[in-house]
Amino acid sequence: MKYVDDKKFQTRMTIRMLINKIAKLMFFLATIIGLVVLVILIYRVYTQSIGWIDWQFLTGKLSTKAEKAGIFGALLGTLWLMAVVAPITMILGVGTAIYLEEYAKKGRIHSFIQTNINNLAGVPSIVFGILGLTIFVRGLHLGAIILSGGLTMSLLVLPIVVVASQEAIRSVPQFLREASYGMGATKWQTISKVVLPASIPGILTGVILALSRAIGETAPLVVIGIPALILPFPDSLLDKFTVLPMQIYYWTIDSALVDEYANLAAATIVILLLALFVMNSIAVIIRNKFQKRY
Amino acid sequence: MENDIDQQKSTTITIRQIIEKNKHSSMNLSRIKERLMPIILFTIALISILTTAGILLTLIFETIEFFKAVPFLDFFTGTKLKPLGADPKFGVLPLLTGTLLSSAIAMFVAIPIGLMTAIYLSEYASDNARRVLKPILEVLAGIPTIVYGFFAFTFVTPLLRSFIPSLEPTNILSPGLVMGIMIIPMVASLSEDAMSSVPNALREGALALGATKLEVTWKVIIPAAFSGIIASFVLGISRAIGETMIVTIASGSSKNFTFDITQSMQTMTAYIVEVTGGEAAAGTTLYYSLYAVAMTLFFFTFLMNLLAQYISRRFREEY
Numbered sequence: 001m002k003y004v005d006d007k008k009f010q011t012r013m014t015i016r017m018l019i020n021k022i023a024k025l026m027f028f029l030a031t032i033i034g035l036v037v038l039v040i041l042i043y044r045v046y047t048q049s050i051g052w053i054d055w056q057f058l059t060g061k062l063s064t065k066a067e068k069a070g071i072f073g074a075l076l077g078t079l080w081l082m083a084v085v086a087p088i089t090m091i092l093g094v095g096t097a098i099y100l101e102e103y104a105k106k107g108r109i110h111s112f113i114q115t116n117i118n119n120l121a122g123v124p125s126i127v128f129g130i131l132g133l134t135i136f137v138r139g140l141h142l143g144a145i146i147l148s149g150g151l152t153m154s155l156l157v158l159p160i161v162v163v164a165s166q167e168a169i170r171s172v173p174q175f176l177r178e179a180s181y182g183m184g185a186t187k188w189q190t191i192s193k194v195v196l197p198a199s200i201p202g203i204l205t206g207v208i209l210a211l212s213r214a215i216g217e218t219a220p221l222v223v224i225g226i227p228a229l230i231l232p233f234p235d236s237l238l239d240k241f242t243v244l245p246m247q248i249y250y251w252t253i254d255s256a257l258v259d260e261y262a263n264l265a266a267a268t269i270v271i272l273l274l275a276l277f278v279m280n281s282i283a284v285i286i287r288n289k290f291q292k293r294y
Numbered sequence: 295m296e297n298d299i300d301q302q303k304s305t306t307i308t309i310r311q312i313i314e315k316n317k318h319s320s321m322n323l324s325r326i327k328e329r330l331m332p333i334i335l336f337t338i339a340l341i342s343i344l345t346t347a348g349i350l351l352t353l354i355f356e357t358i359e360f361f362k363a364v365p366f367l368d369f370f371t372g373t374k375l376k377p378l379g380a381d382p383k384f385g386v387l388p389l390l391t392g393t394l395l396s397s398a399i400a401m402f403v404a405i406p407i408g409l410m411t412a413i414y415l416s417e418y419a420s421d422n423a424r425r426v427l428k429p430i431l432e433v434l435a436g437i438p439t440i441v442y443g444f445f446a447f448t449f450v451t452p453l454l455r456s457f458i459p460s461l462e463p464t465n466i467l468s469p470g471l472v473m474g475i476m477i478i479p480m481v482a483s484l485s486e487d488a489m490s491s492v493p494n495a496l497r498e499g500a501l502a503l504g505a506t507k508l509e510v511t512w513k514v515i516i517p518a519a520f521s522g523i524i525a526s527f528v529l530g531i532s533r534a535i536g537e538t539m540i541v542t543i544a545s546g547s548s549k550n551f552t553f554d555i556t557q558s559m560q561t562m563t564a565y566i567v568e569v570t571g572g573e574a575a576a577g578t579t580l581y582y583s584l585y586a587v588a589m590t591l592f593f594f595t596f597l598m599n600l601l602a603q604y605i606s607r608r609f610r611e612e613y
Contacts, residue, residue: 024414
């Protein structure tokens with residue numbers, strides 16, 4: 001008596017193997033779709049920007065005339081924004097992380113703050129824009145200036161810095177802390193002289209990633225009301241400003257009226273993507289070069 | 295001898311004196327620091343709580359003002375949205391359908407492709423392939439949404455119009471598709487995390503029983519990682535609901551109550567952009583409608599985030 005019909009077994013096996021191969025191919029193709037879209041997107045933007053990125057474009061003032069328009073003001077605005085966001089998120093983010101990791105007892109307050117930070121990370125950016133509009137722009141009567149834009153953006157990216165700093169602080173091994181206590185150092189001395197220096201690479205990586213999120217965000221700034229055409233260059237925290245993504249936004253929606261605006265938008269996108277690429281590369285270099293493994 | 299001991303005694307005393315002296319000069323400051331730092335850091339940690347409170351309070355207060363002017367039921371069941379004009383109508387349904395449709399289209403793209411990408415990366419790909427593909431996904435995730443908006447408006451819509459001539463220049467289909475592409479990396483990386491945390495023993499057990507890789511994935515890995523995978527879908531939906539720039543640019547601003555995806559529609563986020571862009575005077579119903587819509591938006595995304603947290607906590611398989 002035969003328990004296994006050889007022929008049946010063979011055909012079934014072949015079919016199962018075949019299905020597995022087909023599925024593997026499908027999974028691979030699905031993974032490739034992302035790559036294909038990325039290539040098309042970058043190719044499209046690049047070809048549209050050819051001939052538009054020149055010295056005059058980088059250093060000129062905004063203009064309604066496409067040939068004369070430059071993005072120097074938006075570049076300055078983006079730099080100003082980073083100058084506000086970087087220190088604020090660094091102090092607030094690292095402070096919160098130190099408190100949560102080193103001081104807070106694992107209990108109700110700790111998990112409340114932690115859950116709250118996780119939830120904040122999921123709030124749509126436009127809602128932060130409304131918060132900024134209500135509190136900074138209208139409540140404190142600041143208007144759509146660098147300070148209010150920077151504060152709004154800081155609150156938006158704060159969770160990124162907190163979480164990255166927490167991970168960096170957590171990865172500092174316990175024996176370093178104990179060695180420091182063993183030498184007679186106090187808690188704060190241990191944190192400021194041992195834990196923080198050891199976690200600086202992780203913290204910096206987090207801050208850079210947060211900054212690259214901040215300079216690419218548009219929605220909160222649209223909501224706080226940055227106008228389409230700002231001619232003077234900003235030179236203090238209280239000046240009105242515009243940033244690269246805002247310029248992309250206005251040129252894109254107006255490209256239905258003036259075709260060349262699409263080229264200006266593409267050229268600005270190239271500059272923005274280059275800036276993001278540089279920042280992310282720096283983050284990767286810091287992560288690979290300075291991150292010690294204990 | 296006597297003299298020696300005396301001298302030793304005096305040196306000991308001098309060292310102790312030095313220590314005492316130092317204690318007084320420097321310990322005071324550092325003792326204050328030691329007490330003060332936890333308090334300062336706690337205050338800083340409270341800022342995140344204050345932000346949430348700020349968001350909730352501003353939304354709630356202004357929304358209450360709005361519902362003084364427009365009845366609650368009219369807002370949630372009204373199919374007409376005409377914020378300007380002599381007889382303004384504030385029905386949120388056109389915005390809700392816009393948001394729902396664009397998110398549905400996005401998830402229609404992001405769920406299958408994201409899941410398949412996750413399966414490939416976690417179960418099939420060699421280490422080398424993973425090393426190349428994962429950074430590409432990260433780049434895709436790092437592209438600002440405004441760039442996707444530009445891409446949808448200037449490339450995807452014209453491309454789609456050559457297939458579907460009846461497609462309007464601004465429509466909900468094109469931003470929905472592009473939003474789906476944008477969400478793929480998120481779904482893929484979260485699902486992949488869930489799948490690669492399934493212990494290898496389960497994989498090897500199933501393979502040893504003669505299952506093919508596909509059967510292992512389908513009957514062992516996906517059921518074991520199910521909670522994480524569903525949570526990634528829910529977070530993707532939340533992201534799609536809150537996405538602003540792509541829909542603002544590419545889906546237009548017509549406030550029709552329709553389910554026709556080839557037409558121009560407005561989402562909740564795009565409405566907020568339009569109203570704030572128009573500099574609505576504070577105190578008008580139009581101005582308050584901003585907060586009512588934002589509150590609805592916040593409520594939906596918050597619900598989705600809570601749901602995702604609940605799913606991944608409640609249904610997690612522990613090994």
